[in-house]
Amino acid sequence: MNVVVIGRIAKAHGIRGELAVDVRTDSPGERFKIGAAVTTKLRDGSKRELTIAAAREHSGRLLVRFEEVLTRDVAETLRGALLLADTDTLPPTSDPDEFYDHELAGLRAELVDGTVVGKVVEIVHSPAGELLELDVDGREVLVPFVYAIVPTVDVAGGRVVLDPPEGLLDA
Known part of the structure; x- marks a missing residue:
């Protein structure tokens, strides 16, 4: 499986485990839709599967809540993690001047x-x-x-x- 970075977790937001994400994909609506699974690559190199529970735009970032992250303490452990997606699931680009x-x-x-x-x-x-x-x-x-x-x-x-x-x- 080839993977591509679709975002980076910047920081925890609020007290219920929401995370501020710097988006690195042209199709955030598809990549961060409710129920979508993403792989996180933590700063120590370990990986973890998470499921999108909610996502919304806020101050130039995306605020994302994962089903598996219920508290700010857990969210803080994800700071700096990369969010990865399988490249095989990316839609083809129709513009010859667009590239992944x-x-x-x-x-x-x-x-x-x-x-x-x-x-x-x-x-x-x-x-x-x-x-x-x-x-x-x-x-x-x-x-x-x-x-x-x-x-x-x-x-x-x-x-x-x-x-x-x-x-x-x-x-």
Whole structure:
């Protein structure tokens, strides 16, 4: 089973076990619907299955209640956990310019002239926008995931093409 991160638990909310979740999916209505099962990956690496009991939007986050989490004390133990879903259950994207994060991880990163500079490690979601985390000669390099810098994403060809400004990929 291949999994994709659909959210990250930020903190407990209230006294009844509700959790504030930073959403990492374009289809939260589907992923966080009542009765849906999600896998949590805790900070210690352990995993646990939970069932969605309720979900609602609140201040840019999703407040989620799980059937198995009934108190704030239990909710606090989940702080920082990743929420995972099976990639096989994701609906196909109809827009050629839309990609799931897991589809980009591992792609070859090359310049417009074809020079290979590294590979995509993951997509970093920040308040300022998405970033491609690249492994460039063993170094972590963050590249803004915008058309001006990443003009081509070729999932089938296994590559992303970069047109970075001078110095962006330098040590």
